[in-house]
Amino acid sequence: MTELSERQKIILSLVIHEYSRTATPVGSHALVARYNLDMSSATVRNELVVLTESGYLRQPHTSAGRVPTEEGYRYFVTRLTHASELPGTTRRTISHQFYQMRNDVEQWVRLAASVLAYQSRAASLVTPPHPEHSRLKHLELIATRGRQILVVLVMVGGEVRQRLQSLSEPVTQEQLSQSSERLTQLFQGADVNEMRARLVQLQGLDADVMQWVIDDLLQADAIPTGEVYIDGLTNVLSEPEFTGSDEARKSLRILEERSLLQDLVARTSAGNTQGGVQVLIGGEGTWDELRQWSLVLGSYGMPGQATGTLGVLGPLRLSYGRAISTVRFLSGLMSDLMAETMLDETSANTGEMN
Amino acid sequence: MTELSERQKIILSLVIHEYSRTATPVGSHALVARYNLDMSSATVRNELVVLTESGYLRQPHTSAGRVPTEEGYRYFVTRLTHASELPGTTRRTISHQFYQMRNDVEQWVRLAASVLAYQSRAASLVTPPHPEHSRLKHLELIATRGRQILVVLVMVGGEVRQRLQSLSEPVTQEQLSQSSERLTQLFQGADVNEMRARLVQLQGLDADVMQWVIDDLLQADAIPTGEVYIDGLTNVLSEPEFTGSDEARKSLRILEERSLLQDLVARTSAGNTQGGVQVLIGGEGTWDELRQWSLVLGSYGMPGQATGTLGVLGPLRLSYGRAISTVRFLSGLMSDLMAETMLDETSANTGEMN
DNA sequence: ATTTAGCACTCTAATCGTTAGAGTGCTAAT
DNA sequence: ATTAGCACTCTAACGATTAGAGTGCTAAAT
Numbered sequence: 001m002t003e004l005s006e007r008q009k010i011i012l013s014l015v016i017h018e019y020s021r022t023a024t025p026v027g028s029h030a031l032v033a034r035y036n037l038d039m040s041s042a043t044v045r046n047e048l049v050v051l052t053e054s055g056y057l058r059q060p061h062t063s064a065g066r067v068p069t070e071e072g073y074r075y076f077v078t079r080l081t082h083a084s085e086l087p088g089t090t091r092r093t094i095s096h097q098f099y100q101m102r103n104d105v106e107q108w109v110r111l112a113a114s115v116l117a118y119q120s121r122a123a124s125l126v127t128p129p130h131p132e133h134s135r136l137k138h139l140e141l142i143a144t145r146g147r148q149i150l151v152v153l154v155m156v157g158g159e160v161r162q163r164l165q166s167l168s169e170p171v172t173q174e175q176l177s178q179s180s181e182r183l184t185q186l187f188q189g190a191d192v193n194e195m196r197a198r199l200v201q202l203q204g205l206d207a208d209v210m211q212w213v214i215d216d217l218l219q220a221d222a223i224p225t226g227e228v229y230i231d232g233l234t235n236v237l238s239e240p241e242f243t244g245s246d247e248a249r250k251s252l253r254i255l256e257e258r259s260l261l262q263d264l265v266a267r268t269s270a271g272n273t274q275g276g277v278q279v280l281i282g283g284e285g286t287w288d289e290l291r292q293w294s295l296v297l298g299s300y301g302m303p304g305q306a307t308g309t310l311g312v313l314g315p316l317r318l319s320y321g322r323a324i325s326t327v328r329f330l331s332g333l334m335s336d337l338m339a340e341t342m343l344d345e346t347s348a349n350t351g352e353m354n
Numbered sequence: 355m356t357e358l359s360e361r362q363k364i365i366l367s368l369v370i371h372e373y374s375r376t377a378t379p380v381g382s383h384a385l386v387a388r389y390n391l392d393m394s395s396a397t398v399r400n401e402l403v404v405l406t407e408s409g410y411l412r413q414p415h416t417s418a419g420r421v422p423t424e425e426g427y428r429y430f431v432t433r434l435t436h437a438s439e440l441p442g443t444t445r446r447t448i449s450h451q452f453y454q455m456r457n458d459v460e461q462w463v464r465l466a467a468s469v470l471a472y473q474s475r476a477a478s479l480v481t482p483p484h485p486e487h488s489r490l491k492h493l494e495l496i497a498t499r500g501r502q503i504l505v506v507l508v509m510v511g512g513e514v515r516q517r518l519q520s521l522s523e524p525v526t527q528e529q530l531s532q533s534s535e536r537l538t539q540l541f542q543g544a545d546v547n548e549m550r551a552r553l554v555q556l557q558g559l560d561a562d563v564m565q566w567v568i569d570d571l572l573q574a575d576a577i578p579t580g581e582v583y584i585d586g587l588t589n590v591l592s593e594p595e596f597t598g599s600d601e602a603r604k605s606l607r608i609l610e611e612r613s614l615l616q617d618l619v620a621r622t623s624a625g626n627t628q629g630g631v632q633v634l635i636g637g638e639g640t641w642d643e644l645r646q647w648s649l650v651l652g653s654y655g656m657p658g659q660a661t662g663t664l665g666v667l668g669p670l671r672l673s674y675g676r677a678i679s680t681v682r683f684l685s686g687l688m689s690d691l692m693a694e695t696m697l698d699e700t701s702a703n704t705g706e707m708n
Numbered sequence: 709a710t711t712t713a714g715c716a717c718t719c720t721a722a723t724c725g726t727t728a729g730a731g732t733g734c735t736a737a738t
Numbered sequence: 739a740t741t742a743g744c745a746c747t748c749t750a751a752c753g754a755t756t757a758g759a760g761t762g763c764t765a766a767a768t
Contacts, residue, residue: 382760416760
């Protein structure tokens with residue numbers, strides 16, 4: 001509501017910090033003792049009353065310490081401008097690990113999930129880069145058996161898609177190779193719309209193939225992203241808030257509700273933002289399943305081309321500073337790395353680059 | 355130790371069944387009441403003494419009911435010959451779902467994990483099919499930018515591998531295409547050994563490329579399998595044995611120890627076997643991390659070519675009947691489906707088929 | 709020779725006061 | 739404005755008590 005004094009802000013931060021550590025309500029005495037505050041517990045107590053009345057703190061019961069409310073966390077996160085960076089040595093170590101496997105994007109995803117989970121001491125989730133507007137780079141048709149062929153699509157940006165299809169009648173690898181070459185020539189750099197526009201000019205095998213390709217790409221663009229890698233589950237399962245059976249345990253279901261996560265990841269817009277990083281606290285009133293969770297989300301990749309999402313998932317008393325700085329760092333690192341390893345050579349044509 | 359009487363076997367089964375249901379020690383009265391046994395609790399009690407002395411049951415404390423020991427489960431599983439099949443309607447539903455997405459092997463894996471978790475009410479794990487002895491079907495080189503090229507390998511069986519590589523000097527797509535065609539001609543149907551043998555005949559770009567291909571395949575064959583899909587975590591997390599914090603919660607770590615799972619999956623040989631399905635109970639003395647878990651493992655695919663593993667992971671009091679029948683059914687279904695969709699057309703050359 | 713009824717005994721888990729301690733809010737003094 | 743002091747509150751821990759489920763044994767019944 002009303003603006004807080006500087007001292008109140010500090011006390012709020014300390015309460016949040018202490019509660020993050022201990023997961024138990026924090027009282028005035030404990031605060032003064034632990035942080036060597038040069039004021040008395042009574043003074044702190046007075047401030048706590050204000051913070052409680054403002055809705056940033058809450059008392060489980062009359063004679064207990066204070067617990068941050070979702071509002072409290074939000075205020076704290078918004079004010080968290082100084083968002084500490086990761087230490088230099090850590091940054092270098094992580095960069096090094098990524099450079100080690102710069103050839104295998106699939107590996108990045110796992111590495112990112114692992115690093116994120118370790119650094120934030122919470123669960124992490126990472127999606128592979130997903131082309132926002134796929135453009136074809138190369139098309140290859142390969143005979144497998146009888147009337148079955150394998151369609152391999154290489155997209156601009158390096159993504160490879162494959163699909164098995166049945167033809168109405170058998171063809172030779174010879175024919176397939178010719179068709180591949182023809183279609184690659186014709187549709188190189190094209191996106192779905194352009195393909196569809198030019199589809200009418202084709203006939204026979206070529207037309208069939210391009211119809212499949214279009215279907216496949218439409219489907220791929222519609223689904224936000226295939227898989228969500230999750231790591232650090234045990235970090236979060238051992239937190240006290242997820243040991244009680246009823247409400248708490250039910251909320252673990254979100255770890256399996258991939259669809260929910262995809263939904264979430266899709267609209268990385270709601271909630272607090274912190275230097276390119278989104279912070280969702282307690283589901284923000286919208287996602288009921290997330291009432292017990294906080295989510296720090298970032299994205300990586302090249303906007304307009306291929307992007308992925310990465311994030312930290314933990315209890316409300318998540319260590320936001322650490323989570324945010326790690327997400328931000330990885331977000332930048334992976335984006336740089338992507339730009340470096342697979343620069344888009346069609347950008348000249350499309351003019352999408354600035 | 356000594357052979358059990360028929361009645362003792364029945365009672366053992368009932369104890370296991372009841373304990374599976376309730377997760378609490380089962381006593382003589384409860385057994386008689388619940389299963390309408392036409393004998394008195396005293397008689398049952400006498401038999402329970404025998405079963406306990408034989409090591410199949412155990413008492414948490416003097417005046418408690420009985421709990422099955424690992425030995426007890428093993429005996430029970432071994433004797434479980436009648437291994438009930440899944441009901442016909444269920445089988446048909448599942449088959450239908452698989453046929454729906456017969457084009458996308460990646461989807462099978464997820465579907466299998468989902469079905470397995472649902473049917474067994476436990477966690478499930480499934481690995482994608484992994485070629486045991488990869489043979490090249492088609493090789494494609496694609497220019498990306500400057501000196502970077504994308505190497506796409508299509509293996510016999512349909513697996514597609516991709517890898518980004520840097521050349522020492524730039525080449526045109528023209529050159530790459532020629533090289534692709536040449537190498538595909540030359541190495542079609544070859545496995546790693548044959549590639550290595552014929553590598554010396556090559557030079558320049560071709561030699562470089564084949565060296566990468568060999569490296570990649572060696573690495574791929576060495577790692578048992580890339581990813582292990584897990585589903586149904588919440589099924590297992592809500593079980594009472596995993597709510598206590600100490601020993602129990604620590605054992606959840608195995609869900610993240612992908613390496614352990616891969617190790618396990620690799621040697622599908624130890625432990626009890628039940629019609630092609632492996633049953634590991636309580637780590638079988640070898641895997642300490644699995645002391646609290648049981649694992650029902652099966653494999654699918656075409657032996658000698660590409661196989662994957664699928665299994666159920668749950669507490670010791672897992673519903674073995676259900677788990678085994680589901681694993682067996684899926685194992686067969688997926689094997690059939692694989693054979694059907696991607697028959698190996700080089701088998702004539704290699705003579706590996708019977 | 710089994711099977712079973714009966715009974716004394718054991719152990720857990722739930723219930724219920726009791727209490728120590730951490731914390732609050734208020735008032736009066738600094 | 740801050741703080742010392744104090745009465746008050748509420749939880750969580752502790753201990754004692756008890757209901758109930760279960761056992762093992764003995765003696766009677768089949």
